[in-house]
Structures are given as C-alpha cells and as structure tokens.
Amino acid sequence: MLGTIFRRLVHMVAVLFGISVLVFLIFFATPGANPAARIAGKNASPQTIARVEQQFGLNRPLPVQYGLMMKKIFITRNLTSYVNLGEKVVPQVFRAAPVTLSLVGGAAVIWILFAVVIGAAAAAFRNTWIDRLLMVLSLIGISMPVFWVGTMANLFTQGIWHHTLLFSWVPPLGYIDFSKSPFGWFKALIIPWITLAILYIGLYARVLRAALIETMQEDFIRTARAKGLTERQVLLRHALRCSLVSVVTLFGLDFGVLVGGGALLTEVVFGLQGVGYLTYQALETLDLPMIMATVIYASVFVVVSNAVVDILYAAFDPRMRLRR
Amino acid sequence: MSALLDVTDLAVSFRTRDGLVRAVDGVSLAVAEREILGVVGESGSGKSLTVLAVLDLIGDPNAVITGSIRFRGQELVGQAPETLRRLRGGAIAMIFQDPMTALTPVFSIGAQIAEQIRVHTDLSRRAAKARAVELLDAVGLPDPARIAARYPMELSGGQRQRAVIAMALSCNPALLLADEPTTALDVTVQAQILELIRKLRDDFNSAVILITHNLGVVAETADRVAVMYSGRIVESAMTADLFADPRHPYTWGLLGSMPALDGVRRERLATIPGLPPALDRRPAGCAFAPRCGFVRDVCRVAPPPLAGADHAVACVIPEGERGSARAGVLAA
Numbered sequence: 001m002l003g004t005i006f007r008r009l010v011h012m013v014a015v016l017f018g019i020s021v022l023v024f025l026i027f028f029a030t031p032g033a034n035p036a037a038r039i040a041g042k043n044a045s046p047q048t049i050a051r052v053e054q055q056f057g058l059n060r061p062l063p064v065q066y067g068l069m070m071k072k073i074f075i076t077r078n079l080t081s082y083v084n085l086g087e088k089v090v091p092q093v094f095r096a097a098p099v100t101l102s103l104v105g106g107a108a109v110i111w112i113l114f115a116v117v118i119g120a121a122a123a124a125f126r127n128t129w130i131d132r133l134l135m136v137l138s139l140i141g142i143s144m145p146v147f148w149v150g151t152m153a154n155l156f157t158q159g160i161w162h163h164t165l166l167f168s169w170v171p172p173l174g175y176i177d178f179s180k181s182p183f184g185w186f187k188a189l190i191i192p193w194i195t196l197a198i199l200y201i202g203l204y205a206r207v208l209r210a211a212l213i214e215t216m217q218e219d220f221i222r223t224a225r226a227k228g229l230t231e232r233q234v235l236l237r238h239a240l241r242c243s244l245v246s247v248v249t250l251f252g253l254d255f256g257v258l259v260g261g262g263a264l265l266t267e268v269v270f271g272l273q274g275v276g277y278l279t280y281q282a283l284e285t286l287d288l289p290m291i292m293a294t295v296i297y298a299s300v301f302v303v304v305s306n307a308v309v310d311i312l313y314a315a316f317d318p319r320m321r322l323r324r
Numbered sequence: 325m326s327a328l329l330d331v332t333d334l335a336v337s338f339r340t341r342d343g344l345v346r347a348v349d350g351v352s353l354a355v356a357e358r359e360i361l362g363v364v365g366e367s368g369s370g371k372s373l374t375v376l377a378v379l380d381l382i383g384d385p386n387a388v389i390t391g392s393i394r395f396r397g398q399e400l401v402g403q404a405p406e407t408l409r410r411l412r413g414g415a416i417a418m419i420f421q422d423p424m425t426a427l428t429p430v431f432s433i434g435a436q437i438a439e440q441i442r443v444h445t446d447l448s449r450r451a452a453k454a455r456a457v458e459l460l461d462a463v464g465l466p467d468p469a470r471i472a473a474r475y476p477m478e479l480s481g482g483q484r485q486r487a488v489i490a491m492a493l494s495c496n497p498a499l500l501l502a503d504e505p506t507t508a509l510d511v512t513v514q515a516q517i518l519e520l521i522r523k524l525r526d527d528f529n530s531a532v533i534l535i536t537h538n539l540g541v542v543a544e545t546a547d548r549v550a551v552m553y554s555g556r557i558v559e560s561a562m563t564a565d566l567f568a569d570p571r572h573p574y575t576w577g578l579l580g581s582m583p584a585l586d587g588v589r590r591e592r593l594a595t596i597p598g599l600p601p602a603l604d605r606r607p608a609g610c611a612f613a614p615r616c617g618f619v620r621d622v623c624r625v626a627p628p629p630l631a632g633a634d635h636a637v638a639c640v641i642p643e644g645e646r647g648s649a650r651a652g653v654l655a656a
Contacts, residue, residue, distance in 0.1 A: 219425035226381055226420075227440040227491070228413035237439075238428045317430055318475040 004314045004321055012307040019299040024066050027292055028058075039288045041082045048082065073293055083287040092278060092290070093297045099175045100274035102185065103266065104258040106193040111200035112251070116240075118201065119208030124235055126213060134205065141202030150195045150269030157191055173271035192270045196263060200254060204247055211243035218242075245317050252309030259305055260298035275301075327354035328531050329378070329499055334391035334401075336373045338384065345604045348373050349555040350391070352630070355499065358525050360532045362546030362563065364539060364578065368600060370555040371535045375501040379412050380405075395499070414444040417492035421504040423484035427476035433460070434472025437491045444495045459490040462527065463520060482513035489520060493528055500524065500532045506541060518545050539578055543567060551575050554600050554611035556627065561635035571637040571646060574612045576653040594653075610638070618649050 028035045036053045037044065044052075053059060057068045072079040077090040122134045157167040169187060176184040215221065216239050224238045225231075264276030275298060282290035314321045336348035348370040355361045365371045376382045377389050378400065393400040395416065400408065412418075420426045427436060437456035441447055447455065453472070460468035463486040476484055485505060492500055502521060506514035522545055524530050534546055542549050543563060550560040551572065559572040570576055577596035598615040607613055609624040616623070622640055630638040641649060 219420060219422060220428040222381060222383060223418075223420060223426045223488070224428065225383070226379065226412055226418040228409055228411070228443045229439070230409060233443075238431075241430050242428065318432075319429055319477060 001314060001321060005311050008307050008310050012303050015303050016300060019303070020070060020296055021066065023292065023295050023299070024069055027288065028065055028069070029062060035288075038286070039082060041286065041288075044082065052082065069292070073296055079289050079293055081287050081289050083285045083290070089290050089293040093275065093293050096273055096275045096278045097297070097301075098178075099272050100259055100261075100263060100267070100276065102175070102178065102189055103192055103196065103272055103274060104255065104263055106189055107196040107200070107258075107263075108251070108255055110193050111197035111204060112247075114197070114201045115204030115208060115247070116244075118205035119212060120235065120240060122205065122209040123212035123216070123239075124232075131209075135209070138202035138205045141198045142206075144198065146195060146199060147265045147269055149198060150192070150266055153191050153195055154269065175272050175274075192266055192272060195270075196258075196266045204250065207250060208243060208247050211246045212239050215239045215243045241316070245313070248309060248313055248316060252306050252313075255309070256302035256305040259301040261294065328357045328359075328396060329355040329533075330392075330394040331374070331378070332392040332394075334374060334377060334389070334393060336370070336377050336382065337388045337390070339386040339388065340604070342604060344388065346606075347555055347603055348377065349606075351552070351555070351557055353550055353557065353560070355531050355533060357498070358529055358531055359548065360522070360525060360534060360546045362542035362549040363533060363535045363552060364537065364542055364549060365552035366537055366600065368554075368603070369552040371552050372503050374552075375418070375503060375533055375535060378501060379416055379418065380408050381412070381418070410444075413440050413492075413497075414495045415497055416499045416501065417495070417497035418501040419485075419488055419492050419503065419505045422508045423481055423488050424508065426488055427484060429476055432473055432475055433479070433487045437472070437487070437494055440491055441494045455494065456490070459494055460487065463487075463490040463493070464516075465490070481509050482516065485509060485513075485517055486520065489517070489524075493524065493530070496528055497530055500530045501535075502532055503535045504537070505534070507536070507538075514541070515544075521545060539582055551578070554606055555603065556611060556638065557630055557636075558612065558639070559635075559637045560630065565635050569635070570650065571635065571641075572612075572639050573616045573618055573641070573649070573653070576650055577615075580654050610640075617653070 027038075036049045036056070036058050039056065040048045040052045057065050069079075073090060077088070079089045081087040081089055118134050118138065122131045125131045154173070156162075157170040158173065161167050162170065170191065171184065171188050174188065176188040178185040212235070216235070221234060221239060224234045229237070259275070261274075261276040261279045263274060264280055266272070267274040267277040268280065275294060279291065279294040279298070281287075282294060331351060331353050334348055334351045335346055337344040337346045351370070351374055353361065353363075353374075363371045363374065373382060378393055378395075380389070380400070380403075382389075389401055391401060395411070400411075427433070431439075434453055434456045437459060438449065438452035441452040441455055442449070445452075457468045457472050460471050465471050465483060465486050471479065471483070471487070476487075479487065485508075489505070500521075505521065506517050509517060518541060521532060521534065525532065534541070536542060546563050548561065549563050549566045550557050551566075551574065552558065553574050559566065559570070559575050561569075561571075566575070567579075570579055574596070577594075580594040581596065583593055596615055601607060601611055601614065607624065608626065609622075610616070610619075610627050613619045613623040618641055620640060628638045628640045630636045
C-alpha cells in the first residue's frame with residue numbers, strides 16, 4: 001500500500017512537469033506569436049513590451065524562459081498582471097482556490113451520498129416502479145443545465161420566496177470564509193452545492209445501478225447467497241463494494257475537472273470568486289499571466305485529485321494494489 | 325431410516341415466450357446421511373439445476389420449481405425465503421464449479437469464511453477468524469493464517485477450491501452440494517480435491533451430492549450414482565453395480581466414450597452419435613430414443629419409467645437382451 005502511494009506520487013510529479021512544459025510551450029513558443037506583446041496586453045506601449053521582454057527573459061533561450069516563468073509562479077510568486085496593472089496573480093489564485101474547493105468538495109459529498117443511495121435502491125428494486133421512478137428522476141437531473149438550475153434557485157431563494165420562512169435564512173450571494181463563520185460558510189454554499197450536485201447524482205446513480213446489476217450476475221454473488229447471507233448483505237457488502245470501482249473512476253475525472261475550473265458556471269451564477277471565475281475573467285481581458293497561472297494551478301489540482309483517487313482505488317480494491 | 329434429503333418428482337421449468345420449458349423433468353432421488361451420491365450427465369442434462377433447486381439458488385425469476393424436496397423431513401419447495409436462507413451455508417452448503425470466480429475479489433479469504441460463520445453462529449469476529457484459519461488448515465492448505473489474509477486472486481485454482489470447500493464446511497453442513505468441483509482444475513489437483521471430499525465425510529459427517537460429467541470422478545468417489553439425461557434420471561445404482569452392470573444405453577455410451585487407461589487402447593474414442601434434444605423439443609417418448617441404437621416403437625410413445633429398486637433403469641430393453649446389446653456397444 002505504501003509502495004503504491006509512493007509510486008503514485010512520483011508519477012504525479014512527472015505528469016505535473018510535463019503539463020507545465022506543454023502549457024509553457026503553447027504560450028511562449030507558438031510560432032508567429034509575440035509573447036511579449038500578448039503579456040503586455042492590448043494597446044501596450046513599446047516601452048512596456050520592452051520591459052516585459054526583459055522581465056520574462058524573452059530574448060534568452062527557451063529553457064531559461066521556462067525556468068524564469070516557473071520561478072515566478074511557484075517560488076517568488078510575483079508574476080504580475082499587465083491588464084490590471086501591478087496586480088499579483090498567484091495570490092489571487094490562492095484566494096480563489098478555497099472557494100472552489102469548498103464548492104466542489106461539498107457538492108461531491110452530496111452527490112456521492114445520494115448517488116449511492118439512489119443507485120443501490122434502484123438496483124435492489126430493479127424493474128419495479130421504484131427503479132423506474134428513480135431512473136426518470138436521475139435522467140431529469142442530468143438533463144437540467146446547471147446555469148438554469150442555479151438561476152432558478154436564486155430566483156426562488158433570493159427573490160420571490162426569500163421573505164417566506166422557507167428561505168429567509170439564505171445569505172446574499174457570495175462566499176463566506178469557513179474560518180470566519182463555519183455555519184455562514186455552510187449556509188452560503190448549501191444551495192450551490194445542491195445545484196452543482198444534481199447532474200452528478202443523476203449520472204452516478206445510473207452508472208452505479210448498471211454496475212450493480214452487472215455485478216449481481218457474477219458467480220461470487222451466487223456464492224454469497226449460498227453462504228446464507230440476506231439479500232441486503234449480498235447487495236450492500238459484496239455487490240456494492242465491487243461496483244464502487246466504476247464510480248470511483250468517474251469521480252477521479254469529474255472531481256479533477258471541477259476543481260480545475262469546471263465549476264465555472266456554478267461559480268458565476270452564485271457569485272463565488274473561484275478558480276473558474278478567475279479564469280473566465282482572465283480570458284475575457286486576455287490577461288496572459290493570469291491565464292498561465294490559473295491553467296498551471298488548475299492542472300495541479302486535477303493531477304493531485306487524480307492521484308488521491310488512485311490511492312482511494314487501491315484502498316477499495318485489492319486487485320489494484322497487487323497489480324504492477 | 326428416512327433419507328437426509330428426499331427429492332420427489334422435482335421439475336424445474338422456465339417461462340419462455342413459447343410457454344413453459346421443463347429443464348428438469350420429474351427427478352426423484354434420495355441421499356442418506358453420510359452418503360456420497362454422484363450425479364452424472366452432460367451439459368444441459370439438468371444436474372446443476374437439480375441441486376440449485378434444493379436451495380432455491382437458480383436465481384432466474386422465470387424459473388418455476390415444482391415437486392417435493394424434503395430435507396430432514398422438512399419440505400423446501402415453496403418454503404419462505406428466510407427459512408431457506410438459514411439453511412444455506414448452514415445445514416446445506418454448496419461448492420461451485422469455478423473457484424476462480426466463486427469468491428468475492430475484494431475481501432480476504434479469511435474474512436469471507438468468517439462472514440459465513442457469523443451468519444449462522446453468534447461467534448465473535450475474532451473467534452470466527454480463528455475458526456476460519458482452523459478450517460483452512462483442515463482442508464490441507466499450508467500456512468493457513470497467511471492464506472486467510474490473502475485475497476482470492478493471490479491463490480492458485482486448487483488453493484481457491486480448497487478455500488471454497490473450507491468455507492462450505494464452516495458450519496458443519498449435514499449435506500454438501502458440490503457442482504462440478506473439479507472441472508476447472510488441473511488433473512493432479514482434481515485427485516487431491518476428490519480425496520478431500522471423500523475425507524470430509526469422515527471428518528465432518530457430511531453427505532455429499534457430487535455433480536460431474538466425468539464418470540471417472542464418480543467411480544473414485546461416490547457410493548451411489550444417478551445418471552441424468554435431458555432432465556431425467558435414466559439409471560441409478562450403487563457405484564460398483566453401475567460399472568459392473570450398466571443397464572441404460574446412454575450409460576453404455578458414456579462408458580464407451582471413456583479412454584481406457586489400461587488394456588487395449590482403441591484408435592479413436594467411441595462417441596454417442598447425435599446431440600441431446602433441445603429442451604423445448606424433447607420427444608414425447610424416451611429422450612434418448614433419437615440417439616439410441618436399440619430404439620423400439622414403444623420408446624417413442626412415452627418415456628419409460630425408472631423401474632427397479634436398488635438398480636433402477638428407465639429403459640424398455642428386457643433383461644434377457646441387455647447383455648448382448650451392451651456387448652455390441654462396449655466391445656473393445
């Protein structure tokens with residue numbers, strides 16, 4: 001187990017290095033584009049461009065440029081934006097990261113919990129009205145666009161029903177820091193969590209149901225029944241444990257994508273200044289240093305969450321531990 | 325003495341679009357305490373379904389079980405699921421054909437055995453684990469404590485089958501249903517597993533129903549044999565009698581298709597011409613009639629009843645003619 005974790009961490013560092021090189025090359029070595037002009041922003045004066053060239057070492061060889069860039073992002077963390085003059089980029093990413101992590105982490109807890117319950121219930125009551133109802137609800141959940149759900153949620157909780165007893169507790173849009181007020185943090189995020197989770201609840205419940213039904217055909221399920229286990233023990237212990245692998249796989253991908261900025265729509269709708277929101281703003285103003293920093297940090301989140309999921313995998317399934 | 329298990333006129337049918345198809349068609353058999361009964365037949369003869377029906381483990385919502393299955397006098401057909409569940413793994417245990425897929429891949433061997441023990445007894449977790457290690461030792465696995473901590477994929481096929489047997493024995497079953505327990509194993513391992521099953525009767529006082537398509541396995545292991553063909557028992561006798569005096573043409577065919585280990589080796593193994601009938605196209609008479617070399621008109625009318633007390637056979641060939649007919653099939 002420890003060996004698996006160590007291998008996975010080494011692997012992770014290698015992947016991160018590869019990503020940073022690729023991202024760097026896309027921004028700085030694309031033929032025909034002048035990185036200095038792009039960093040300096042729209043309508044920059046020749047003096048500014050010259051200063052950028054000097055600051056980023058753009059007249060020196062590429063490996064040196066790469067080193068300087070990484071130093072600015074990871075070590076001195078003084079990469080500055082030329083669009084919002086003087087604004088340091090990295091601290092902004094660090095301010096945004098907890099917002100996104102809170103949003104996605106909370107939503108993940110909700111969606112995994114609900115998906116497991118719904119998926120297991122649908123599989124247990126396979127082909128009955130319960131199964132059909134749950135699957136139709138899941139499909140509806142998958143089909144509803146997150147920005148629409150978010151807007152509707154805002155309309156009701158912030159607008160027309162805000163003054164009823166039901167939603168008067170909902171704070172105004174925006175993020176409340178956990179360290180300031182844990183309960184406020186929870187209240188500010190619960191509706192964004194549910195909004196973001198709905199899609200994934202539907203998706204995961206359907207995937208889990210299918211995996212469970214497939215697993216229930218396996219020989220070892222018959223053995224489990226022959227041992228005298230109750231039908232519930234067979235489903236929840238033997239089948240669910242084996243079927244969770246497919247859910248964990250999905251989770252690694254989805255969680256990484258969301259933490260890396262994929263929760264953009266939810267963040268914008270609820271006014272949460274997360275990583276996605278930051279990237280979105282940077283793209284709008286063509287703020288290259290900001291884009292660079294968010295992309296690199298987002299990839300760090302994606303790769304780290306993938307590594308965590310792989311380690312979870314090994315905890316879940318001895319087959320994964322023994323391979324390699 | 326009444327039998328431990330008494331199956332009477334058991335039928336397993338499946339609901340299909342074309343109506344009910346009978347996969348097991350009127351099987352009757354009895355197993356006494358500590359007896360090893362071999363059930364022989366080819367794929368699709370209904371031998372597995374017969375034993376799965378005992379514990380209602382067929383697992384197909386379209387399967388219909390009729391007839392009577394009495395275990396220690398208690399009727400099992402139509403019994404409440406909870407009653408059957410308590411019997412499963414307790415008084416009646418089962419071993420399956422493929423040890424590779426019969427164990428849950430994500431739990432250790434010891435945990436899986438302990439789980440069954442805890443279902444049927446109120447032993448503590450630790451006591452159940454200790455008992456699991458004892459059982460692994462009893463089925464001849466070296467270093468049982470280490471094996472108990474292992475996962476199924478870390479063991480060889482023979483080791484896994486021993487583990488499966490240890491699990492089946494964990495609650496001292498009165499009856500062990502073994503569905504082709506050696507088919508998926510190497511020949512050398514097969515012999516060891518059969519030896520183990522024979523030994524079980526002495527150590528655990530279990531009766532065994534041993535399902536196989538291999539007459540050699542039966543000859544070595546079983547006290548009594550039932551030969552099944554197309555969902556029916558066609559011959560049933562003490563093992564020695566069956567091999568000394570096989571009476572049904574299908575049994576002759578099976579014996580004729582076994583390679584001889586000593587004596588004259590034939591150029592090619594004899595085969596039984598043709599195929600067993602599809603379950604929904606079983607002829608009105610004897611199911612073996614289309615492949616039988618001694619078929620008569622009466623065979624095609626109705627299936628001959630299984631007749632005879634100790635050595636029963638479902639065939640119309642009169643006793644006087646049997647010897648010469650058999651000599652024709654089994655001649656070396």
